[in-house]
Amino acid sequence: MSRFLSDRFSDIEPYTPGEQPKNTNLVKLNTNESPFPPSERVIRALNAAEISRLNLYSDPETKEVIAAIAEVLNVKPDQIMMGNGSDEILAFAFQAFCDKEHPPCFADITYGFYPVFCRLFGLNPEIIPLKDDLTIDPADYCDKNKPIFIANPNAPTGLTLSICEIKNILDTNRDTIVLIDEAYVDFGGQSAIPLINEYDNLIVCRTFSKSRNLAGARLGFAVSNSSVIEDLNKMKFSFNPYNINRLSIIAGKESILDTEYFEECIIKIKENREYTVNELTKRGFSIPESKANFIFAKPCGITGTEFYKKLREKNILVRHFDTERIKDYVRITIGSYEQMQTLINATDEILGR
């Protein structure tokens, strides 16, 4: 820390991203990326002609990718706002809709970035514990009258709330924002996007990093009513108007329009998830029912920390959180079938089977 940093940041604790090693011999199952390359349409569209236009600024309104998303998700363009990854959208939402009088609330076990945003923006959140089985009790979020942030499916558990449960939360919090973070929804959850015309307090946050195979392009978006989108854009245009680069705008457009490849990838991930859950369950692991592209697995006969370390020694990277309630678990990204086979074989070696 330098002697110039504002006192209000003296005890700031930034987010710790999952390891992004250069070593490509690793089986990388730690940051919930897709194991599949982007759509062929993306690879074709990012050609030398487009790259040679990188001397020109990108469109700060990102109209092209917004039009494509609007078409595919059946919403209006003014109901969408693009972020440099969904983390940026989440940051803008915490900044715009929370303050001392409106502190946010969210689960104790959820996306680890929410408390980081609170520290950054000086917010004192209400933390709501998950139930013992790691599920969210929707009743805990009714009549809060505070901005609510829920990841659905939740991370790192993969567990979901139904649309009925989300509706109930929206109904009983009419005067505050309810943000549903749907980073993983395409892998089996129910999206709240169809509710945006009914509830002016709903924001749905999405990403291209998981189901759209574009983590490296940094693209996320918010879907909400046009007034809330206007507010989020006020944050963006006060912070970094050209937040999306030229190539990612094109990549996003081509990727979302290739619905066939998207569905193909989703089917494979679901199959590989089923395979992995079955194999690990046979070996005594406990795994909550995941609707995401990862599973949260509690090994049998070995601690979470040990299992994580032993996989690491075998060049398999998964994610382990040193938080008391979940330290017995590891979060395993669902990769290709071959990657999951490697994981299962390594597990057998570790467990001495």
Next chain:
Amino acid sequence: MSRFLSDRFSDIEPYTPGEQPKNTNLVKLNTNESPFPPSERVIRALNAAEISRLNLYSDPETKEVIAAIAEVLNVKPDQIMMGNGSDEILAFAFQAFCDKEHPPCFADITYGFYPVFCRLFGLNPEIIPLKDDLTIDPADYCDKNKPIFIANPNAPTGLTLSICEIKNILDTNRDTIVLIDEAYVDFGGQSAIPLINEYDNLIVCRTFSKSRNLAGARLGFAVSNSSVIEDLNKMKFSFNPYNINRLSIIAGKESILDTEYFEECIIKIKENREYTVNELTKRGFSIPESKANFIFAKPCGITGTEFYKKLREKNILVRHFDTERIKDYVRITIGSYEQMQTLINATDEILGR
């Protein structure tokens, strides 16, 4: 505005970026981009193999591009931090180093984003008027004991301070940050980077958008001592750790290593600037001495607004600011020789020569 936006943003006024039209028939001299494509090295490096890896996250520490910058600028890697454009770096600096007790100060006529950051972060800046000839009086910035933000060359004037003048400002403000925004320095200014080991209060901010022909890639960086860089990274890792996409990291690296092409482009811009200044001066324009890739020109016999509009009718886009002190001027980006010829010919038609 929605009914959910925090009261503190009720009168927020976002930045208005220059127009980025889709129409490619326009002669675009309004946002200080390079008229030249990125280095051939960039075009070669962003190949199909790299694009097909966009399913993987980028390196949040952006080591590859930092190593290249460190090599070329002769600083240490831990003295550099990358932003999603230099706007993001500036935002982090305003956020990290200013607060109610440490309000920033900057010129009345300078980069228009500084007051926007102040509104976003609730800061009450001290605004220091330029002299009548639009120069900065360095004496105005001595012994301020407030964070200081100076664009050098200044925008939109193109006028510079010397390194001696910057040193004097640094010497008399030892206990607060002095940020020198060098977006345009490569076109003829003197960089303050060699001073970073001498002054722990200095931050130099740079961009790839102008002299590196990569506006559309969104890349900027800060150079400072490692403690200040650590503070800026705390902001980044609390806001958006994966702020740079995979392809821009590669583009930045290849671009900065191609020093030959860089110098070639700079020479052409300087020549075209000289040509444009000479031609416009012959036609009675007043133009402060620009060391940037733009000139700030006050036409003769026609108002700035009128000149801007008439150029627009002829499909030439320049930038006009409706601010009282500078409304008689237009800011003209220095483009290719052909573009500048078109501008001069159009000027002749407008002036009826």
